[in-house]
Amino acid sequence: MGDWKTYWLRGKGAPYLLLLPFFAFFIFFWVMPLVGGLRLSLHSNTLVEESEYVGLQHYQELREDPKFEKAIRNNIIYTGACIVVILPSSALLAYWLQSAWKRVRPGLTFMLLLPGLTPPAVLALLFLLVFHGKEGVLNQMFVMPFSRDGAINELFHLHFNARPINWLKDPHFIMPALVMQAVWRWTGFVTFFFLAGMEAIPKSLYEAAYLETNDRWKVFKRVTLPLLQPVVLFCAVYLVVDAFAMFSGAYMLLGGSGGTADAGLLMVSYSYQQAFTYGNFGTAAAMSLMVAPALLALLWLAIMGPRWLKGRVG
Amino acid sequence: MKKALLPSERASWTATLLLIVAGVLFIYPFVWMFCSAFKDNKEIFKPLQLLPGAWNLEYYKLLFKGELIPFWRVFANSVLVAFLQALGTVALTSLAGYVFAQHRFRFQGLLFVASLVVIVLPQQALAIPLFSWLNELKMIDSIWGVVLPGVVSGLGILYFTQVFRQIPRELVEASRLAGLSEFRVYWTLLPLCGSALLSFGLIQFILSWHEHLIPLLVLSTQDKQTLPLALASLFGSSLRFPFAVLMAASTITILPTAILFAVMHRRFKSSLSEVLPH
Numbered sequence: 262m263g264d265w266k267t268y269w270l271r272g273k274g275a276p277y278l279l280l281l282p283f284f285a286f287f288i289f290f291w292v293m294p295l296v297g298g299l300r301l302s303l304h305s306n307t308l309v310e311e312s313e314y315v316g317l318q319h320y321q322e323l324r325e326d327p328k329f330e331k332a333i334r335n336n337i338i339y340t341g342a343c344i345v346v347i348l349p350s351s352a353l354l355a356y357w358l359q360s361a362w363k364r365v366r367p368g369l370t371f372m373l374l375l376p377g378l379t380p381p382a383v384l385a386l387l388f389l390l391v392f393h394g395k396e397g398v399l400n401q402m403f404v405m406p407f408s409r410d411g412a413i414n415e416l417f418h419l420h421f422n423a424r425p426i427n428w429l430k431d432p433h434f435i436m437p438a439l440v441m442q443a444v445w446r447w448t449g450f451v452t453f454f455f456l457a458g459m460e461a462i463p464k465s466l467y468e469a470a471y472l473e474t475n476d477r478w479k480v481f482k483r484v485t486l487p488l489l490q491p492v493v494l495f496c497a498v499y500l501v502v503d504a505f506a507m508f509s510g511a512y513m514l515l516g517g518s519g520g521t522a523d524a525g526l527l528m529v530s531y532s533y534q535q536a537f538t539y540g541n542f543g544t545a546a547a548m549s550l551m552v553a554p555a556l557l558a559l560l561w562l563a564i565m566g567p568r569w570l571k572g573r574v575g
Numbered sequence: 576m577k578k579a580l581l582p583s584e585r586a587s588w589t590a591t592l593l594l595i596v597a598g599v600l601f602i603y604p605f606v607w608m609f610c611s612a613f614k615d616n617k618e619i620f621k622p623l624q625l626l627p628g629a630w631n632l633e634y635y636k637l638l639f640k641g642e643l644i645p646f647w648r649v650f651a652n653s654v655l656v657a658f659l660q661a662l663g664t665v666a667l668t669s670l671a672g673y674v675f676a677q678h679r680f681r682f683q684g685l686l687f688v689a690s691l692v693v694i695v696l697p698q699q700a701l702a703i704p705l706f707s708w709l710n711e712l713k714m715i716d717s718i719w720g721v722v723l724p725g726v727v728s729g730l731g732i733l734y735f736t737q738v739f740r741q742i743p744r745e746l747v748e749a750s751r752l753a754g755l756s757e758f759r760v761y762w763t764l765l766p767l768c769g770s771a772l773l774s775f776g777l778i779q780f781i782l783s784w785h786e787h788l789i790p791l792l793v794l795s796t797q798d799k800q801t802l803p804l805a806l807a808s809l810f811g812s813s814l815r816f817p818f819a820v821l822m823a824a825s826t827i828t829i830l831p832t833a834i835l836f837a838v839m840h841r842r843f844k845s846s847l848s849e850v851l852p853h
Contacts, residue, residue, distance in 0.1 A: 270756040270757060270758070271751070271756055271757060273680065275678075275756070275757035275758075276674045276678040276680040276683075276757070277680070278757075279670055279671070279673070279674045279757060279758060279761070280670075280671050280674050280686065282666075282667050282670060282671075283667040283668060283670065283671040283690070283727075283732070284671075284686070286667060286723070286726055286727050287689070287690065287693070287727050290698075290705075290708075290723055290724040290726075290727050291693060291698075291701075291724075291727050293708055294698075294701055294704045294705040294707075294708040294709075294724075295701060295704060297704055297707060297708045297711070298701060298703070298704025298705075298707070298708075299704075301703075301704060301707055354594070354597065356590075357587075357590035357591075357593055357594050358590075358594060360586070360587040360590045361586065361587065361590045361591040361594055362586040362588070362591045363586060365591060365594075365595075367840065369591075369594045369595070369598050370840075371836075371837060371840070372598035372599075372601055372602045373594075373597065373598055373601055374836070375601065375602055375605055375829075375833060376601055376602075376605075378781060378829065378832045378833050378836050379605075379785075379828075379829050379832075379833075380784060380785040380787070380802065380803045380806075380828060380829075381785055381787065381803075382785075382787050382802075382803035382806050382807050383803075383806065383825045383828055383829060386806065386810060386821065386825060387604040387605070387607075387608055387825070388604075390604075390607075390611075390619070390620075390622060390818075391603070391604040391607055391608075391622045392604070392622075396620070396621060396622055396623065397622050398603070398604075398622055398623065401622075401623055445601065448601075449601065453844070454847070454851075456844070457844050457845075457847040457848040457851060458848065458851045460844065460845070460848040461848040461849070461851050477587075491851070492851055498694070498695070499694075502694065502695050502697060502700075505700055506697050506699035506700050506788075508699060508702075508787060508788040509785075509787035509788065509803065512787065512788075512807070513807060513810070516811065528700075529699060529700070529702065529788065532702070532703050533702070533703075533788075535703075536703045536706070542703060542707060545703040546703050546704050546707070548703075549700060549701050549702070549703055549704055550704075552700060553696055553700070553701075556695040556696050556700065557692065557695060557696070559695050560688075560691060560692060560694070560695040564688075564691075
């Protein structure tokens with residue numbers, strides 16, 4: 262009896278006992294939904310009546326569904342654009358912040374971070390009211406100067422004839438509008454992560470680097486960025502996952518649809534639409550499960566990628 | 576001769592100026608939002624006009640009266656959900672993080688990777704299967720249906736494993752030699768990572784405060800809704816109402832996370848930089 266107790270409290274069993282609470286939740290609220298989703302995706306689309314086994318029919322349908330293809334393509338473009346814009350601008354902002362006047366640094370960091378602290382639903386609301394629209398800031402600042410009697414034309418005697426962009430109705434601009442929102446939301450946070458990572462870099466490394474050069478940018482490029490690589494990788498993974506889980510912004514801006522010509526249709530919005538607009542829960546579940554392998558591959562890449570690189574270089 | 580300063584010690588005015596421009600662009604909408612809570616509908620649809628004609632408090636009063644949305648009720652729901660979720664996540668993942676950092680056992684790698692899978696396949700990506708599972712559990716329209724799935728955080732496991740790795744092994748060994756059970760060892764180590772616990776609690780609070788999809792699926796009664804839901808449904812309603820009310824509600828919605836972050840900013844950054852690999 263005593264041995265048994267020691268085994269679980271202090272001995273070899275203890276780690277498993279202490280992991281139990283987390284993994285109980287993990288199994289109950291993560292594995293079970295997944296298994297349930299698998300079952301759901303193999304049955305016909307009814308929640309109320311007894312549904313029947315249909316095999317891979319939903320998957321087959323999705324493979325031929327042009328809307329699903331569009332959602333995947335949109336989501337990939339959206340993810341790529343977010344990464345390409347956010348990571349470099351955050352690196353640049355972190356670099357500037359590192360060399361900004363010390364007393365304004367916390368204030369500036371907070372200004373950049375505020376969108377990240379704001380619920381995306383509120384961000385979308387503000388985006389609609391402030392940026393978007395004929396009178397909106399984006400049009401007034403960046404488009405209207407190029408209009409027929411805009412400032413740029415007057416100044417340089419040019420003949421641009423720009424019209425205010427209808428960001429959320431014009432299919433060419435829906436995606437840029439969604440990306441802009443993500444950039445607005447995440448850039449500050451990623452910058453903050455970079456700064457925290459930079460704080461962890463030993464000062465002696467900088468001292469050594471500054472013996473060789475006085476060029477701040479060069480030091481940033483050669484010393485800071487390479488050492489920041491794990492942080493960058495983490496942020497990149499997080500951004501990709503967030504992009505594939507993006508819902509609130511698109512839902513607020515496009516009202517649960519994909520927008521004009523489905524130009525803003527993303528994975529989660531489409532599965533939401535399938536489930537709650539059409540009542541096709543099986544199809545929606547199949548959709549989630551079809552994205553899963555891609556996201557798992559991402560994890561694998563994030564774990565194995567750096568090791569592979571290390572093996573090559575070091 | 577002047578001693579060469581490190582980049583963090585030299586101030587660059589161009590950088591400061593550029594940052595101010597970026598910062599103003601980032602927060603202009605927030606300043607506008609704050610001011611717009613005092614404007615009538617005609618003024619609000621001029622995004623370039625910042626200051627209201629008069630600082631009129633009537634829209635705040637209208638919001639607090641709770642006719643458009645039961646504001647304080649919804650606010651309290653949001654606080655409750657975010658707080659419980661933060662508390663639960665920190666409790667579960669710090670315990671697991673301690674085990675992963677300070678023990679060697681069979682299936683360790685497998686279990687660790689399993690918890691990392693949650694990072695890349697979050698509940699939002701599995702929302703529809705999760706919804707039908709919660710439906711089977713009869714947890715729909717209860718805040719537990721939002722809170723409980725939310726505490727399964729792979730990010731927490733990753734974070735606390737790093738945190739407990741920082742703790743010197745001798746300390747752990749000493750507590751074990753003193754005859755403490757493994758849980759008591761964990762319990763005595765906890766005060767040493769106070770900052771880390773608070774920081775992760777804050778992250779989880781913010782994530783939960785922002786969450787839109789899961790509450791939208793789970794909570795249907797208006798009295799149980801959280802802030803993003805209430806704001807979205809007010810915004811989407813065909814009701815004619817002063818938009819200033821929406822702006823007032825948004826302003827208050829932002830305050831808790833912004834204040835918490837501003838207060839904890841320094842602690843947050845240093846505990847973050849401790850766990851980042853270097």
